[in-house]
Amino acid sequence: MKEHVFLPRKLDVAAFARDAASLEGAWPAAEMQRLAESGAPDAPAAAWPAVQWRLRGERREPRGGEAQVWLHLQAKATVQMTCQRCLQPVEEVLDIERQYRFARNESEAAELDAESDDDVLVLSRSLDALEMVEDELLLSLPLVPRHEVCSQPLVAPADDLDAADEALEERPNPFAALAALKKGKA
Template sequence: MKEHLFFPERLDVAAFARDAGQLSGELPAGGLTRLADAAAAEAPATAWPTVKWSVTGERREPRGAQAQVWLHLEASAETQMTCQRCLRPVKEHVEFDRWFHFVHDEAAAAAIDAETEEDVLVLSRSFDLFELIEDELLLSLPLVPRHEQCPEPLTLPLDQPLTEAEQGAERPHPFAALAALKKQGPAQ
């Protein structure tokens, strides 16, 4: 039997599952442009470690039903995003480990998706696995990246002590102008 060569950029998912194919590798993080957009300005994705991934195809044949095509996909990455507290780069480890069920058309995908919690996708003879990896890594990113404890104490402009001139000067009341208008009475 002839062994197939499979390429992650244009994967024939049905053939890959039928052959119980396995692929793994590493991707430069900077090459995943949407993931790179999440990078902290001081830590671009081109400086991140590579993204590690692996995929396995499986054909399941349940009794009394059509054969099913499945992919098991895992990936992990070390990212650096902007901490929402101190606005400095924070390292975030993101990973996922998911099974994807492939069906023949959008209608079947919508029907199965409505009934179950499975991740359902449509079969393709030239499926871009790297795009799916990037999608799943993006979904794995924290909504609010932040350090457990920021490396430097947070300083706010309000924390600065007032100068002697500022302490002695009386601040105007914010509603003083309204009070003056009220005393004048209604406009004629």
């Protein structure tokens, strides 16, 4: 029997699961453009460690039911994001583990998705694993990246502080007009 050669950028998921195959490797973080764009401008993705990933296919055959196609994904990445406290780069380690069940069509996927907590995708002839890994890494990014303890507190430039003070001094008191109206009635 001829053994399949599986390509992660054009993965035949049904055959991959049928063969209970597995793939693993590393991609430069810079190849994941959307992930790279989410990083800190001071720390380009080209300097980040490579994204490590592993895929494993599985075919489950429940009693009295149709065979199920599953894909297991593991990935690990280290990204540099902008700390929202000090605005300096902060290292975030992303470690994900997901499993997907595949359905034959959209309606079956919607039905299975409503019935279970599993991630359900529509089976296609060619799956781009790099895109799938990137999607999962993006979903696992922290909403507000920050250091546990920032080494440098954010200090506003003196010009900005002076401008803010001047704006407060020049702004009229909103209740002054009410006071003037009240005095006019008395």
